[in-house]
Amino acid sequence: MPGKMKAAVVEAFGETLVLREWNIPTPGPGQILVRTEACGVCHTDLHAARGDWPAKPTLPFIPGHEGIGVVVALGPGVTAVKEGDRVGVPWLFSACGHCEHCLSAWETVCAEAEFGGYTRNGGFAEYILADPNYVAHIPAGLEAAEAAPIICAGITTYKGIKETEARPGECIVISGAGGLGHLAIQYAKAMGLQVCAVDIDDGKLAHATRLGADVVVNAKGDDPAQAVRKATGGGAHGVRITAASLPAFKQGIAMTRKRGTCVLVGLPPGEVPLPLFSVMADCITVRGSFVGNRQDMAEALAFAARGQVKADIEFQPLSAINAVFDRLQKAEVPSRVVLDFAGS
Secondary structure (H helix, E strand, O other), X not given: OOOEEEEEEEOOOOOOOEEEEEEOOOOOOOOEEEEEEEEEEOHHHHHHHHOOXXXXXXXXXXXXXXXXXXXXXXXXXXXXXXXXXXXEEOOEEEOOOOOHHHHOOOHHXXXXXXXXXXXXXXXXXXXXXXXXXXXXXXXXXOOHHHHOHHHOHHHHHHHHHHHHOOOOOOEEEEEOOOOOHHHHHHHHHXXXXXXXXEEOOHHHHHHHHHOOOOEEEEOOOOOHHHHHHHHHOOOEEEEEEOOOOHHHHHHHXXXXXXXXXXXXXXOOOOOOOOOHHHHHHOOOEEEEOOOOOHHHHHHHHHHHHOOOOOOOEEEEOHHHHHXXXXXXXXXXXXXXXXXXXXXX
């Protein structure tokens, strides 16, 4: 499909994104072209644009890994989707498909994995090139804007909850009740868990209560871990840490019940403190969780399609992306921002 499209491009790390025309890509063998309807904005996009991580994207590149749209062109050999399908182009753009990790449904840690908006151009553009074997299939009745946060924030929170191995009726702590946490609370309740939400913002905690949290704890208190242990009768069976805060990680271990599991999702700067004596003596499992596999994606979207999980969404045009990034940097985005390409 020849022609030009609008895109927000990172041309230099740490600089504002450049709104420019970009060639509409042509799908090659085994590829598809997606016309973007909506794309969520994630804090990872900000890390990518700043070049924060050791393995940096190749400049110039287009961020965005929560892109939802309609398939408008197929490359040779594509059978997994058809033109007119609504799909999402997520963080996991593709993987090798044959290593030990891919074969055991851990394709997110495949050594040859490609990542949308990072190693491959992403959804801050009117069209996205995608691998049909790794796109998210959006259920009928779920609008593009509603699906956008689910294919990153949603799957990440859902997978993190699963990794705690907490069972229905047991207690889980959701540390950080903002963009990721407000979804985690909804998933945890839908999965039959008792939820204790922890944050330093009373407004977010009030919203957590409205979303169904059974207990809320302000981490600015004298001893938030003790408050959680008292409220949960000895600590939570599972603790899922979303907050990108070093104190939150230290407190998370202390909030975990003996033989419980603390799952790390947030990415704070610096080294994460680990109280080894408590971990050993209380037989606590500490586990990292990285997005989720394709089955996790299907399950996360199914909860949303049934109306059990719904992201708080703020719409912005692509032209506002630098202002959105500035607000993300200052922690002034209380929900999930979705770039609206459809003009709805």
